[in-house]
Amino acid sequence: MGANVSAPGVVNIEDLRSRAKRRLPEMVFNYIDSGADREQTLSQNSSAFNEILFRPRCAVATPSCDLGITVIGQTFKLPFLLGPVGSSRMFYPQGEVAAAREAGKVGTGYTLSTLSGCKLEDVKKATNSPAWYQLYLLGGKDVALKTIARAKAAGFSAIVVTIDTPVSGLRERDIRAGTKELLSRDPFQMLPFIPQMLVKPCWLTQWLSDGGLMSFPNVQLDTGPMGYTAIGPALEQSVVTWDDLAWIREAWGGKIIVKGVHIGDDAKKAIDIGADAIVVSNHGARQLDSVASTISTLPEILGAVNGQIDVLLDGGIRRGSDVVKALCLGAQGVLIGRAYAYGLAAAGGEGVARAIEILQADIVRTMKLLGCDSVSKLNRSLIKIPVEWDNF
Numbered sequence: 001m002g003a004n005v006s007a008p009g010v011v012n013i014e015d016l017r018s019r020a021k022r023r024l025p026e027m028v029f030n031y032i033d034s035g036a037d038r039e040q041t042l043s044q045n046s047s048a049f050n051e052i053l054f055r056p057r058c059a060v061a062t063p064s065c066d067l068g069i070t071v072i073g074q075t076f077k078l079p080f081l082l083g084p085v086g087s088s089r090m091f092y093p094q095g096e097v098a099a100a101r102e103a104g105k106v107g108t109g110y111t112l113s114t115l116s117g118c119k120l121e122d123v124k125k126a127t128n129s130p131a132w133y134q135l136y137l138l139g140g141k142d143v144a145l146k147t148i149a150r151a152k153a154a155g156f157s158a159i160v161v162t163i164d165t166p167v168s169g170l171r172e173r174d175i176r177a178g179t180k181e182l183l184s185r186d187p188f189q190m191l192p193f194i195p196q197m198l199v200k201p202c203w204l205t206q207w208l209s210d211g212g213l214m215s216f217p218n219v220q221l222d223t224g225p226m227g228y229t230a231i232g233p234a235l236e237q238s239v240v241t242w243d244d245l246a247w248i249r250e251a252w253g254g255k256i257i258v259k260g261v262h263i264g265d266d267a268k269k270a271i272d273i274g275a276d277a278i279v280v281s282n283h284g285a286r287q288l289d290s291v292a293s294t295i296s297t298l299p300e301i302l303g304a305v306n307g308q309i310d311v312l313l314d315g316g317i318r319r320g321s322d323v324v325k326a327l328c329l330g331a332q333g334v335l336i337g338r339a340y341a342y343g344l345a346a347a348g349g350e351g352v353a354r355a356i357e358i359l360q361a362d363i364v365r366t367m368k369l370l371g372c373d374s375v376s377k378l379n380r381s382l383i384k385i386p387v388e389w390d391n392f
Contacts, residue, residue: 005347005354013318013339016355020091020345023203025196027177028090032341036169037289045285045316048293052325053384060371065364067375069333071310072255072276074130074157076333077107078360079375080323082352083279083314083335084134084160084259089117091345093210098349099340101126106356111160111335114138114147115231117214124154132158132257135248136165137238138219138226147218148251159252160279164260166239168232169287183213183228245273257312262291264304264392267311277310277332284315284337295326299385300392302330320362324370327378329385 003019010016021029035042069079082103088095096118103110104127112123114136124131133151137144148159174180178193197204215225219234226234249256258270259279270278280301282291294315305311313326314335326334339359343351367373370382 003346003351005343005351010354010358012358013342013355016342016346016351016358017338019347019351020342023200024091024345025200025203027174027179027182027193027196028203029345030171030173030177031087031179032085032091032338032345034171034173035285035289036171036287039285039289041282041289041291041293042285044293045282045295046318046322047316048295049316049319049322049325051386052295052329054321054325054366054370055382055384056369057371057382062368062371062373065367065373065375067360067363069375071312071333072158072257074109074255076109076129078356079327079363080317080334080336080359081109081132081312082111082340083337084111084113084162085337085341086113086115087117087214088113088341088344089210089214090207091341092348092351093206094118095344095348096123097126099344099352100124100131102349102352102356103127103131104129105353106360108356112156112218114218115216116218117216119217120147120151120156121154124156130157132156132160134160134162134259136162136235137240137244138216138231138234139221140238141244141247143219143221144248145251146220148248150218152252152254158255158257158276159248160257160259161240161245161248162259162283163240163266164262164281164283164287165235167236169283169289171286185213242269242273245270245275249274259314261301262297264300267301267304271305271308275309277312278305279335280311280313280315280331281335282315295322295329296386296389298326298329298331299389303392317359320359320364321366323359323363324366324375324378325383327375328380328383330380 096116100110100123109130111132133156181189217225219226255276257277258275261278280294310332313331340355343355
């Protein structure tokens with residue numbers, strides 16, 4: 001059983017984080033929660049939203065608010081989609097299926113990570129809303145081509161190519177928690193770190209009943225599904241370059257989104273290779289530390305794109321007002337990651353539903369207080385940003 005995540009006990013995303021921390025072993029919670037190196041960017045991804053101030057229009061009646069958006073020609077009933085979070089099945093049994101199902105119930109999108117513990121076909125069946133497939137080139141081009149064909153046959157409506165993972169970032173909390181040792185399957189290496197799992201009997205029972213240490217069924221190697229311990233070396237052997245985008249686009253034949261854009265020059269390259277959208281992202285601050293927060297980078301990216309393709313944003317979003325700020329600044333929509341992963345880890349599908357409910361209510365309340373009845377009307381006149389964000 002997961003934690004009780006109903007109001008009044010859970011009123012914001014931080015409350016879900018606290019319940020996730022209580023339920024999960026240290027290594028699993030750190031997988032969701034940690035960032036790279038000193039975690040400077042992890043902190044700034046969220047704190048940068050505090051630098052944006054609202055300029056409300058008062059004495060305006062807003063009895064209802066239209067939250068619908070259109071991205072790459074696909075419509076969603078909420079201005080945020082669930083972004084790719086790897087190993088979600090480790091947080092809660094059948095985690096990716098549970099999250100996709102909850103996204104579908106409210107009419108928003110779900111993005112499935114290559115590093116999923118659930119088959120992509122099962123995840124797509126769980127939702128009637130558009131679902132996107134996030135692609136790593138793990139196992140090489142031939143393996144990726146087979147996965148692309150599976151995603152197309154299953155009904156995924158876009159491929160999201162992540163470009164910021166030539167190697168795994170250094171997540172020091174993972175090292176201290178013994179993540180490598182616990183995933184090694186070597187009893188002697190695992191032994192010093194096993195107690196953190198034993199003191200979380202609820203999680204442990206559910207994890208074992210769901211099959212325990214998973215493989216990655218959407219990365220089918222000659223020897224079978226890629227094992228959990230193979231991720232790091234496999235990423236280094238399968239670096240995505242701009243040249244790869246050409247054959248990926250040809251094989252997919254549909255909408256393609258480039259995720260992991262930090263600077264204007266890369267946004268222009270994405271346009272040149274025919275991307276339909278980009279995601280301004282620093283991988284949740286899990287890769288290169290000391291890069292700018294995504295929200296502060298957004299003006300540069302929007303300037304480079306100049307309306308040619310859709311621009312989404314992820315990173316640091318913990319409140320509905322953060323979503324509103326990103327939309328005011330010019331993003332067509334946002335992806336949330338940790339915000340729903342905390343809910344999934346706390347209480348499975350019920351926790352994801354509560355995270356969505358919290359953010360949706362935040363957005364409506366913020367828009368009514370701004371005097372704006374549609375996300376399509378959000379613009380920069382409703383916010384004040386630091387002057388230096390426009391100096392690039």
